[in-house]
Amino acid sequence: MDKVTNEMLMAFVDGELDPATRKKIKAALHSDPELRARAAIFEATRQPIAEVFDPILSHPLSQLPKGMRTGAGKEGSAAHAPRDLHWRPEGLFRWFSGLFESSRTLSLAVALCAVFLGGLGIGLLMKTGLVPHDARGAALVAYRDDGLVATGSLDRTLETIGSGSRLAKSVTGGQELEIRPILTFRNRQGQFCREYEVLYPVPSRFAGLACRTEDGDWNVLVHSPVTAQPAPGNDTAVASGGGLETIDAVVGRIIKGNALDPEQETSLMNKGWRGQD
Amino acid sequence: MTEEIRERVIAFIPRLRRFAFSLTGDWDRMEELVQDTCERALTRHQQWKPGTSLESWMCRIAQNLWKDGLKAKKHRMQVSDDSLHFLTGVDGRNEMEERLTLKAVMAAISRLPADQRLVIALVCIDGRSYAETAEILDIPVGTVMSRLARARQALYAGLYDSERGSPYAKAEG
Numbered sequence: 001m002d003k004v005t006n007e008m009l010m011a012f013v014d015g016e017l018d019p020a021t022r023k024k025i026k027a028a029l030h031s032d033p034e035l036r037a038r039a040a041i042f043e044a045t046r047q048p049i050a051e052v053f054d055p056i057l058s059h060p061l062s063q064l065p066k067g068m069r070t071g072a073g074k075e076g077s078a079a080h081a082p083r084d085l086h087w088r089p090e091g092l093f094r095w096f097s098g099l100f101e102s103s104r105t106l107s108l109a110v111a112l113c114a115v116f117l118g119g120l121g122i123g124l125l126m127k128t129g130l131v132p133h134d135a136r137g138a139a140l141v142a143y144r145d146d147g148l149v150a151t152g153s154l155d156r157t158l159e160t161i162g163s164g165s166r167l168a169k170s171v172t173g174g175q176e177l178e179i180r181p182i183l184t185f186r187n188r189q190g191q192f193c194r195e196y197e198v199l200y201p202v203p204s205r206f207a208g209l210a211c212r213t214e215d216g217d218w219n220v221l222v223h224s225p226v227t228a229q230p231a232p233g234n235d236t237a238v239a240s241g242g243g244l245e246t247i248d249a250v251v252g253r254i255i256k257g258n259a260l261d262p263e264q265e266t267s268l269m270n271k272g273w274r275g276q277d
Numbered sequence: 278m279t280e281e282i283r284e285r286v287i288a289f290i291p292r293l294r295r296f297a298f299s300l301t302g303d304w305d306r307m308e309e310l311v312q313d314t315c316e317r318a319l320t321r322h323q324q325w326k327p328g329t330s331l332e333s334w335m336c337r338i339a340q341n342l343w344k345d346g347l348k349a350k351k352h353r354m355q356v357s358d359d360s361l362h363f364l365t366g367v368d369g370r371n372e373m374e375e376r377l378t379l380k381a382v383m384a385a386i387s388r389l390p391a392d393q394r395l396v397i398a399l400v401c402i403d404g405r406s407y408a409e410t411a412e413i414l415d416i417p418v419g420t421v422m423s424r425l426a427r428a429r430q431a432l433y434a435g436l437y438d439s440e441r442g443s444p445y446a447k448a449e450g
Binding site: 045164255 | 292327
């Protein structure tokens with residue numbers, strides 16, 4: 001083929017080439033050590049550089065920027081939006097965040113999350129009666145061969161409810177359960193992923209992250225209890241703890257591009273989550 | 278500002294901090310840039326066009342503020358050991374390796390021209406596509422590519438072509 005420019009090699013490394021050109025460059029790289037040496041420059045300045053900065057994603061925020069701390073138009077009041085405590089330091093799961101400081105450990109960390117939740121977490125939660133259930137008493141997450149998947153109300157919510165809207169269900173005992181998707185994005189494998197919250201009456205609250213497989217299952221990467229307390233001067237419960245930091249760290253690692261906007265979400269749901277590309 | 282925009286701005290803050298840190302190289306200056314960006318996004322949210330990416334719009338605000346600050350010597354990159362300390366682990370050996378790597382990366386980035394730093398920050402660190410980067414910086418995709426290729430060659434030279442030798446020099450045969 002014609003001379004392979006540095007821009008083309010870089011675009012190859014960055015996954016920015018069309019399939020036909022990609023194939024050509026791959027073949028050229030295979031047979032040309034000089035090209036491989038040039039491509040190595042672009043490889044060395046992509047992922048290894050990104051990893052150096054990744055810990056910032058999970059580093060706690062001492063406080064939200066001004067104007068972000070309160071509800072709209074209520075700056076300075078004691079009212080907190082539920083996500084305000086997203087970056088408050090410490091918490092039961094603080095140690096989890098450290099596992100995400102390198103992409104090399106991400107898969108391990110996600111696996112540990114599943115083990116943690118499936119082995120210790122769910123067991124403990126069962127004892128305390130806090131396993132997430134929907135209105136008919138069915139669990140919101142279940143074990144399948146390859147890990148946790150969303151079931152029942154959680155599955156239906158992820159499949160059909162737009163971010164920011166709530167699916168409210170009353171549970172046995174008259175308590176109300178709400179599931180709220182928070183945001184939707186695409187991961188680097190092209191799967192659609194959604195962050196969500198499960199809100200029970202204080203003090204029970206869960207937050208999680210799930211990605212949709214080709215089979216239509218929502219594979220749960222993280223489903224973590226977070227503490228919730230009434231905010232001073234406000235009836236709204238607020239969540240805190242490293243579980244949320246962990247979710248932020250995972251989102252930061254796996255997201256490709258931006259979060260989807262409501263129109264894109266609606267369009268995807270109408271098409272049964274079959275995206276373009 | 279609607280609650281939805283506010284939540285999306287908040288959700289974007291971790292990535293905004295990483296982006297801002299890669300430009301400023303200093304924890305306090307990063308916090309300042311994030312603060313200024315959020316303030317501007319809040320006060321001018323009517324300027325954001327629904328249907329376009331809110332996150333890209335915020336990146337555009339941040340890079341404009343940073344470039345303005347450079348002119349006013351406000352956000353000039355200063356790499357200090359203090360600002361890197363929080364990123365290191367507790368294991369002594371790893372800590373030293375991590376610190377050296379991070380310090381070396383920050384020092385090498387700080388030697389690049391501002392335009393090259395921006396494309397590195399957007400593509401290599403924030404993971405933006407060439408098209409998104411072009412939109413944020415309001416330049417053609419071709420310019421993003423040529424600028425980014427030059428920036429990465431310079432960054433590589435700054436990082437690895439020193440007396441330490443390059444860990445990537447031995448391109449597999």
